[in-house]
Amino acid sequence: MATCIVPVPADSPFSIHNLPYGVFRPSASAAPRPGIAIGDHVLDLSAIATAGLFNGPLLSSSCCFSETTLNSFMAMGRPAWKEARATVQQLLSGEVPTLQDNSDLKKRALIPMNEVKMEVPAAIGDYTDFFCSEHHTKNCSKIFRGEFALPPNWLHLPVAYHGRASSVVVSGTDITRPMGQSFPPTPDGKTPPYFGPSRRLDYELEMAFFVGPGCELGDRVTIENAYDHIFGLVLMNDWSARDIQFWEAQPLGPFLGKSFGTSISPWIVTLEALEPFKCDAPKQDPPCLPYLTEPFRFTFDIPLEVAIKPVGDEKKSVTCRTNFKYLYWTMAQQLTHHTINGCNLRTGDLLASGTISGPDRDSLACLLEQTSNGQEEFTLEHGGVRKYLEDGDEVIFSGCCKGDGFTVGFGTCSGFVERFARLLLV
Amino acid sequence: MATCIVPVPADSPFSIHNLPYGVFRPSASAAPRPGIAIGDHVLDLSAIATAGLFNGPLLSSSCCFSETTLNSFMAMGRPAWKEARATVQQLLSGEVPTLQDNSDLKKRALIPMNEVKMEVPAAIGDYTDFFCSEHHTKNCSKIFRGEFALPPNWLHLPVAYHGRASSVVVSGTDITRPMGQSFPPTPDGKTPPYFGPSRRLDYELEMAFFVGPGCELGDRVTIENAYDHIFGLVLMNDWSARDIQFWEAQPLGPFLGKSFGTSISPWIVTLEALEPFKCDAPKQDPPCLPYLTEPFRFTFDIPLEVAIKPVGDEKKSVTCRTNFKYLYWTMAQQLTHHTINGCNLRTGDLLASGTISGPDRDSLACLLEQTSNGQEEFTLEHGGVRKYLEDGDEVIFSGCCKGDGFTVGFGTCSGFVERFARLLLV
Numbered sequence: 049m050a051t052c053i054v055p056v057p058a059d060s061p062f063s064i065h066n067l068p069y070g071v072f073r074p075s076a077s078a079a080p081r082p083g084i085a086i087g088d089h090v091l092d093l094s095a096i097a098t099a100g101l102f103n104g105p106l107l108s109s110s111c112c113f114s115e116t117t118l119n120s121f122m123a124m125g126r127p128a129w130k131e132a133r134a135t136v137q138q139l140l141s142g143e144v145p146t147l148q149d150n151s152d153l154k155k156r157a158l159i160p161m162n163e164v165k166m167e168v169p170a171a172i173g174d175y176t177d178f179f180c181s182e183h184h185t186k187n188c189s190k191i192f193r194g195e196f197a198l199p200p201n202w203l204h205l206p207v208a209y210h211g212r213a214s215s216v217v218v219s220g221t222d223i224t225r226p227m228g229q230s231f232p233p234t235p236d237g238k239t240p241p242y243f244g245p246s247r248r249l250d251y252e253l254e255m256a257f258f259v260g261p262g263c264e265l266g267d268r269v270t271i272e273n274a275y276d277h278i279f280g281l282v283l284m285n286d287w288s289a290r291d292i293q294f295w296e297a298q299p300l301g302p303f304l305g306k307s308f309g310t311s312i313s314p315w316i317v318t319l320e321a322l323e324p325f326k327c328d329a330p331k332q333d334p335p336c337l338p339y340l341t342e343p344f345r346f347t348f349d350i351p352l353e354v355a356i357k358p359v360g361d362e363k364k365s366v367t368c369r370t371n372f373k374y375l376y377w378t379m380a381q382q383l384t385h386h387t388i389n390g391c392n393l394r395t396g397d398l399l400a401s402g403t404i405s406g407p408d409r410d411s412l413a414c415l416l417e418q419t420s421n422g423q424e425e426f427t428l429e430h431g432g433v434r435k436y437l438e439d440g441d442e443v444i445f446s447g448c449c450k451g452d453g454f455t456v457g458f459g460t461c462s463g464f465v466e467r468f469a470r471l472l473l474v
Numbered sequence: 475m476a477t478c479i480v481p482v483p484a485d486s487p488f489s490i491h492n493l494p495y496g497v498f499r500p501s502a503s504a505a506p507r508p509g510i511a512i513g514d515h516v517l518d519l520s521a522i523a524t525a526g527l528f529n530g531p532l533l534s535s536s537c538c539f540s541e542t543t544l545n546s547f548m549a550m551g552r553p554a555w556k557e558a559r560a561t562v563q564q565l566l567s568g569e570v571p572t573l574q575d576n577s578d579l580k581k582r583a584l585i586p587m588n589e590v591k592m593e594v595p596a597a598i599g600d601y602t603d604f605f606c607s608e609h610h611t612k613n614c615s616k617i618f619r620g621e622f623a624l625p626p627n628w629l630h631l632p633v634a635y636h637g638r639a640s641s642v643v644v645s646g647t648d649i650t651r652p653m654g655q656s657f658p659p660t661p662d663g664k665t666p667p668y669f670g671p672s673r674r675l676d677y678e679l680e681m682a683f684f685v686g687p688g689c690e691l692g693d694r695v696t697i698e699n700a701y702d703h704i705f706g707l708v709l710m711n712d713w714s715a716r717d718i719q720f721w722e723a724q725p726l727g728p729f730l731g732k733s734f735g736t737s738i739s740p741w742i743v744t745l746e747a748l749e750p751f752k753c754d755a756p757k758q759d760p761p762c763l764p765y766l767t768e769p770f771r772f773t774f775d776i777p778l779e780v781a782i783k784p785v786g787d788e789k790k791s792v793t794c795r796t797n798f799k800y801l802y803w804t805m806a807q808q809l810t811h812h813t814i815n816g817c818n819l820r821t822g823d824l825l826a827s828g829t830i831s832g833p834d835r836d837s838l839a840c841l842l843e844q845t846s847n848g849q850e851e852f853t854l855e856h857g858g859v860r861k862y863l864e865d866g867d868e869v870i871f872s873g874c875c876k877g878d879g880f881t882v883g884f885g886t887c888s889g890f891v892e893r894f895a896r897l898l899l900v
């Protein structure tokens with residue numbers, strides 16, 4: 049299976065072992081459609097489906113690849129996902145020659161990646177942001193309350209809040225520095241709050257997963273079945289305006305300090321592709337409640353990286369190296385906890401991990417932690433310092449699993465910080 | 475305009491002055507479609523549209539009333555809303571005899587309300603819950619922190635959090651007492667949390683509005699234009715499991731304590747219908763920032779009521795009488811603030827007011843306030859006491875504006891508390 053009818057560069061995150069799903073337009077005016085990344089190309093799944101090459105029992109009669117989002121495919125569940133993966137691996141390896149031998153179809157169905165425009169891959173009904181890193185939680189506590197502590201609930205449940213679904217955007221979308229209120233310059237109770245463009249714009253390196261089959265209101269997903277509801281993962285930047293966030297968040301949590309934009313990488317890497325990278329999850333002490341106790345607890349070893357590329361600079365400076373495996377609460381625990389009260393999940397819902405900080409100085413996954421909320425400067429490896437993000441900074445997340453002779457990568461999740469401009473008044 | 479070709483009982487909330495929009499099924503197996511409530515009947519707008527009776531310039535070529543939600547109609551904006559209202563008022567008053575004289579169409583298009591099944595009227599992209607009552611905020615502060623105080627941000631911005639859109643249900647849907655974690659019985663840091671059905675289930679009387687035309691990411695709705703983006707209002711019960719909520723909410727706000735269900739009344743009362751009930755909004759001191767300062771500040775005088783009907787009881791006991799006009803922050807301020815950071819709004823988004831408590835003991839709009847978080851008992855007028863809701867309680871909200879000889883009402887928003895049952899495991 050190492051061979052592929054499409055050339056795959058050695059450093060490509062999109063080998064035949066990966067086969068991540070996305071939604072793309074072949075040109076700006078064309079309709080969005082599902083695709084799979086392979087090397088420097090995108091395989092147009094609508095073309096493959098129209099040509100009748102999805103001939104397995106579950107997909108041969110399905111229209112899921114003729115739609116403009118992946119929702120219908122995601123709703124079909126793991127048997128259909130496995131069937132699609134097997135079919136595409138056979139076609140791309142040449143094991144089944146139907147695609148290889150059809151030069152016309154090959155030309156139509158394999159589009160250079162640099163020609164396509166990527167879209168948000170699913171209609172996202174609700175987006176939830178968790179807070180699963182023990183290191184991130186303790187570091188935030190230290191910064192704001194002076195001690196490395198966890199809230200009393202933290203070891204018993206994966207803390208989370210509802211995020212804004214409308215402003216989830218795909219990697220490459222510019223992020224405009226948001227306008228808003230923050231703490232008054234003089235805390236006398238009379239001076240009005242600061243009002244203007246955020247002065248503490250930050251990134252948060254996270255990963256997020258898409259819900260496949262959902263559950264009805266009143267249902268509850270057991271921990272044993274949780275992974276059957278998880279389609280795959282993306283990188284996520286939960287852009288955060290710290291000044292807006294901290295002023296507004298009492299007593300009901302983050303709101304406008306987050307909702308101006310949340311970027312995700314365009315390619316959803318499936319659990320099937322991540323299977324070789326399973327590893328132990330952190331031991332939980334105290335033991336969690338039975339409904340969150342996993343019969344076989346595991347997570348995934350996904351090395352992650354943040355880089356900042358200031359405007360005009362040739363090189364990007366890596367600012368963080370961390371790993372998905374540091375998270376204290378697993379995806380299964382997040383999903384199961386989300387439904388313990390009977391809350392329904394819908395196909396396409398996005399559940400994010402929270403900032404993935406690790407144990408080291410190197411693995412702090414937001415500038416809030418890296419600069420103690422702007423009290424210290426962070427030195428970029430190729431010159432310059434940052435307290436928070438500056439206009440023109442490009443923030444680039446990447447994640448890549450290296451197997452024995454093969455790679456399963458996420459590509460990048462990036463965004464430019466645009467100078468605040470007077471917003472269009474409507 | 476007071477005459478109507480359909481008999482309207484004197485006490486009906488749905489006079490010809492009202493004409494609220496909803497989505498209904500004429501029978502359980504029929505497709506959902508838009509309708510207008512008139513007396514004890516529902517006017518099927520899909521039938522009126524198919525018959526060509528929407529003959530104005532904006533609606534004659536639109537398919538908006540053939541859809542299963544009101545989103546397309548809501549997206550068209552106020553000129554289309556005014557046109558639809560004028561057409562329906564002419565048809566129902568007999569001023570235009572097309573409907574009156576067509577007995578076949580009348581029979582098809584006017585369906586007894588007790589035969590239809592109501593649905594959530596719009597596809598809700600995101601649901602936001604504000605915290606706009608000064609009395610509610612101060613009472614909560616008193617209960618939890620011992621003093622009637624406002625957070626430092628409260629007089630400067632309408633505090634809000636993102637809610638769960640998937641579990642917004644229509645009035646009449648049973649609410650199952652949710653399962654979840656709450657504070658450990660012994661706060662020694664070692665005893666595990668309580669786990670089981672919520673023991674502090676509460677209602678919150680709120681109102682919510684639907685967004686008509688939205689705005690793009692990066693746009694900002696000015697305070698002058700805010701009402702152009704507001705289609706109409708419903709009653710809302712933000713069911714709250716206080717024990718789950720208070721345990722989980724540190725530091726990121728409410729999550730599972732709210733997301734098990736949020737009920738809305740089925741009929742959206744438009745701003746056109748509420749026009750006669752405009753009144754002054756509370757004076758704001760200190761003055762708010764310019765972006766929130768309204769050129770003509772007003773709100774609406776909407777008397778509201780909560781009643782509890784215990785299972786088996788004949789009578790309902792009124793537990794709260796309050797008014798929408800008590801809210802410190804107006805709908806225009808809520809919507810404008812929501813977009814100040816460039817956050818996009820989509821047609822069908824739901825923005826709720828927060829618990830509408832007033833200044834009196836009578837006007838406390840949730841049991842948390844009425845019983846000081848279960849420390850006192852609340853006596854029902856027809857017998858019995860409550861600390862929090864009991865299984866079998868029906869909670870019924872109503873709201874009705876009385877004009878000079880006419881009524882514009884919201885009908886009811888109700889729900890039964892179902893005993894916790896082992897949830898279906900999926």
Ligand SMILES: [Ca+2]
Nearest residue numbers: 252286402403
């Ligand atoms: Ca986050």
Ligand SMILES: [Ca+2]
Nearest residue numbers: 678712828829
């Ligand atoms: Ca509420």
Ligand SMILES: [Mg+2]
Nearest residue numbers: 286306309310
């Ligand atoms: Mg975000």
Ligand SMILES: [Mg+2]
Nearest residue numbers: 712732735736
């Ligand atoms: Mg709710």
Ligand code: NI
Nearest residue numbers: 049050051065
């Ligand atoms: Ni291979």
